[in-house]
Amino acid sequence: MEIGIIGLGKMGGNMAERLRKGGHKVVGFDFNKEATKKLTDAGSVGVDSLEALVKNLTPQRAIWIMVPAGDPVDETIAKLKPFMQKGDIFIDGGNSNYKDSQRRYKELKAEGFNFVDVGTSGGVWGLAEGYSMMVGGDEDVVEHLRPIFETLAPGKDKGWGRTGPAGAGHFVKMVHNGIEYGMMQAYAEGFSIMGHKTEMNLDLGQIAEIWRYGSVVRSWLLDLTADALQKNPNLEGLEAYVADSGEGRWTVFEAIDLNVSAPVITESLIRRIRSREDNNFTDRMLAIMRNQFGGHAVKKD
Known part of the structure; x- marks a missing residue:
């Protein structure tokens, strides 16, 4: 053809x-x-x-x-x-x-x-x-x-x-990408928790390989994650900046229009947006409020 x-x-x-x-x-x-x-x-x-x-x-x-x-x-x-x-x-x-x-x-x-x-x-x-x-x-x-x-x-x-x-193909792909956002966020948070448990000296690449076989969280996305960790275990040279193609946003908008609760997809989108903020104003506001009502220490540049 x-x-x-x-x-x-x-x-x-x-x-x-x-x-x-x-x-x-x-x-x-x-x-x-x-x-x-x-x-x-x-x-x-x-x-x-x-x-x-x-x-x-x-x-x-x-x-x-x-x-x-x-x-x-x-x-x-x-x-x-x-x-x-x-x-x-x-x-x-x-x-x-x-x-x-x-x-x-x-x-x-x-x-x-x-x-x-x-x-x-x-x-x-x-x-x-x-x-x-x-x-x-x-x-x-x-x-x-x-x-x-x-x-x-x-x-x-x-x-x-x-x-x-007509439209059903792109609608389903939109939701597909929304689900992808949530899966990626869950993997990222899980590996971050393990990475912060420094006294155990966990090998994240090894753990990803273990999970690839027989685990209920195995997936192609995990396969790619394992490969990335083998090549760059400490994610050196990377900025904490995550873009989005727009489909995650459309999925969240559609969920709101349909009165469907989609907190995981929504939060994963918000986390991507937040990753692009230098010297995050929201976090600085939280710090100053804690300082005001409780006298908690504030870190300064």
Whole structure:
């Protein structure tokens, strides 16, 4: 099957390579000429414009968009439409807000195009391990794209599926990332507690390895944690600064809208935000209040 890919960064480029190895014709475009050349050198077709990308695909075209969420997705779709024809398929494989995906589906459907949203998980390991894909869209369109999903997934019948109508793929991926926030926070706090028990001289890398097998907390995330601790046991050279892609926030907002209690995910998001504050004002306020009501000592710079 033919597939066009826009955005040949690390994830998009790896997806293109996995599809090529799976026997699909891949046509790719990226503003980074080196990324396009790498795609061509690997045996796929790299082009220098969106128009060329469309012309190198046979109708019914399927174009997978891997660009940052928000305006870049809308801008890419708008630039592609003049070259596309009715029945062609737009696939958003990025981390878009599910409400944007619902809107894009309605707008494109009214113009005769198809739209599928794919929440994609797997990161830099997807090329070797396969990608987990949560797909939203019309059943017949998703079925048409089945060969693509089967190739990208860990197995033909594993790690992917249509989760519902347009928007459902990105909604499920949003919640997936919210859960990821909570799991990461729990691991981080647990290892921090052990690290502070200095009199036991615990080897955190060894403990992570022990937990990887047979433990109820074993997971792929723990596998990655164990590997990181083996390479850098004391986390030297790292700043306590944790970014977020936005999906954790959307999960918390959705929980509030639905009156669903989600304290673990919410607190893990707050901890990420707090990690970015230099000389945290909130903590300094707490210190000065304790000083005022109880005369407790205050540490000064």
